[in-house]
Amino acid sequence: MRMLRCLATLFLLMMTVLPLKAATAIADADLTALVNALGAGDFDATEQAIAALAASGDDRVAGILDKLGNGELVTRKADKAVFIGEKADKDFKLTDPVTGADAGIVPKATVDKLKVNNKLRRAIATAVGTLTLRNADPKVRLAAAEAVMKSQDAAAIPALDAAIGAETDAAVKTAMISARAAAVLASDLPDSEKAKAVDTIADLGTRDALGMIAPYAGQAGPIGDAVKAATTAINAKLALWDAGQNIWYGLSLGSVLLLAAIGLAITFGVMGIINMAHGEMVMLGAYATFGVQELIRNNAPELFDYSLLIALPVAFVTAGGVGILIERSIIRWLYGRPLETLLATWGVSLILQQAVRTIFGANNREVGNPSWMSGAFTIGEMQVTWSRLWIIAFAAVVFLSLIGVLKKTALGLQMRAVTANRPMASAMGIRTPFIDALTFGLGSGIAGLAGVALSQIDNVSPNLGRGYIIDSFMVVVFGGVGNLWGTLVGAMTLGVANKFLEPYAGAVLGKILLLVFIILFIQKRPRGLFALKGRAVEA
């Protein structure tokens, strides 16, 4: 009994002294006394001794407690001192748990094994958890705080209190305060404490926080009220995160639409050609990616992470080349007859589809993700996948380079000149047929680039292009023909609107609503959101 009182005093002492010291090491003698307390009495006494050890915050404690849990500790019957006991034949080889010094080999009969029950095992686990709260590495401390947060163990509160006082890292401190609040809620502390804890949790504003306070929602008195207020506050925060997530998905869908539509914005918007085979250019780009990956897989697997980078120029040249071929052989005979162009290019799209189906087969082709495109990370409550992030970045790069080409290069200047006034451009010495072919090739090539990106998120099959052609036309028409910035705004608006409609209307109905919206929108503004003004429009 005296021993116990002594321990309790010691414990209290540690609690008050340690936060001030904030050191992780205590004198060997003190630690030995604490360790010896493990073998001093019954299970209850051992539990208290474990808590005392844990509160010491010494680096060696975790190892000792671990051994206790595994049943490797023994007490010497003579003086009740605790050692690490290793079986050596019929004897025990003793080691001092604090200093690690050899304590000789003694017969089995002179030692008692320290027994643990389940309750003690739990106490050990908690103690080891709280111990790491005092670790020198902030990452370990953060992980420990999060562990307490999940387990909501009331026993960890004193250790947390101590740790919070000593903590210098702001992020870790926040985590600890939240963890403490979670533990307080689960404990049998007075209601006022708990209500305070609810407020602390409410400040977190995460989905986990909502889960932590949910069980107390029905309670009367200050806790129930606090929970109600906190739930409202958290839900408001979560709604913001949800909106953020929706915008993110929307931007991601928007950039896919932008990639698919931007080539069309060139051929349809700038040249006035209805290219129904545009989707097939995207499909060719995706198959070019597949081809490049196959080559790499068979010949140089170590280059696989660069396969997409290699595929980009290949896809651009393939799709662009096919585009120039189509322009030279078919479309140039049909300038000024947009409806006939539409039908002829539809025929081309059928031929390309069937050609790819004949060569590669009708099944989906496997296009792999390079390692830097797989995986995800979270920002607050938002999930961000790397592939989506890269596609958004890629769409931005393609868009800006295209603007650059049109605004800053000689080719771009000639393209715009031909668009604005063909006879005049021709009179100025621009070879308009040559520019036509290059413009169409550029638009098709960009569709090929889109195919590289889409191969990462969509099935690579001969029907890949079909799914995008109508959406692409909607984007271009909505944004305003002949205006790349309009295409950007159109793609992003439709992407975000689609994702915001989805939770309410479902994916399919949301899309139908958007189509109907665009049909009505065109009635109101037949030339799109950002209409070109001037004489070119009348032509």
Place this chain on the structure above:
Amino acid sequence: MLTYWLTNGFDRKAQIVTAVLVALAIVVPLGSLLPPDDSVLHISTYQVTLFGKYLTYALLALAVDLVWGYCGILSLGHGAFFALGGYACGMYLMRQIGTRGVYADPVLPDFMVFLNWKDLPWFWYGFDMAWFAFLMVILVPGLLAFVFGWFAFRSRVTGVYLSIITQAMTYALLLAFFRNDMGFGGNNGLTDFKDILGYSIQSPGTRAGLFAASALFLAFFFVVASALTRSKLGKVLVAVRDAESRTRFIGYRVEHYKLFVWTLSAVMAGVAGALYVPQVGIINPSEFDPAASIEAVIWVAVGGRGTLVGALIGAVVVNFGKTWFTGMLPELWLFALGGLFVIVTLFLPTGIVGLFARLKSLRKPPVAPVAVANQSGGAS
């Protein structure tokens, strides 16, 4: 007045087409029903159904030609009107199944029982009566076309933009009809029909009757279209096609003319769909596929745009080719169809009919050149 109007349209071309169609409507059913199965003259039920299907396609092509050939509206969504007419007819046929369905529910079609629905949705009321269903075959596509056209033509959406939004329309309907909640059988559509107007839908007699009905409806609408295009209204339509602004400046309400012919054309497409469904025995959302609508346009282009007869010829020839190819060389069909799109637009802008006209003019050099110049000028 109406008699005059119709007789005026009943020119030599219309006389020949009507005569051929009426003859078909008599000869084919007789050939199917009278001679014994092993006779040379016998026409199998399969063939009757197949030709009947071609005739409904021809009616769809006629509808497309009316708006595209004579009014310059390239619709990439006529398949939607065709399918809506088909669905209206399919709903009637579903209600006729009664207790013979798999779940033997006296009122609810099988797919509704399967979806665990308790009551018939309101829009299925009345479809157990043939007259109501036929009214809907005309009203639903007509109304959709009227509303769509009223908005589109009033705000002067023309050319390519109109084509694209018609395509968006049929695409939106495609997505909508794929949904089970819509109450039209979702992905599977409506099928497993038992009888029509009290006759078993499988029997050779009914098939022959449906064939005859298709031929007669086609003949009727051909005469209507022919009369329409020869009337003053038809001349205005051609004027709209060739110079819309000028026609408007002369004082015509262009949008009224367009709306009229657009709605009429949609009704024709709806009737074609209604005749199509009992013959093929199924209607599903794939009929709304934009690709199907564009295919209908190429029938017209192959036959010869703006000639009416050309639409009929084109629909039958292309679909005959499709049947032959998909039977013999399924791999090559899309190449052939794609090539057809390219070749016809590049080398045969006047289609088969135009080709014949040119051949004829080569044989009769002294008189023909003037006539050809007029004709090709009008049809381009």
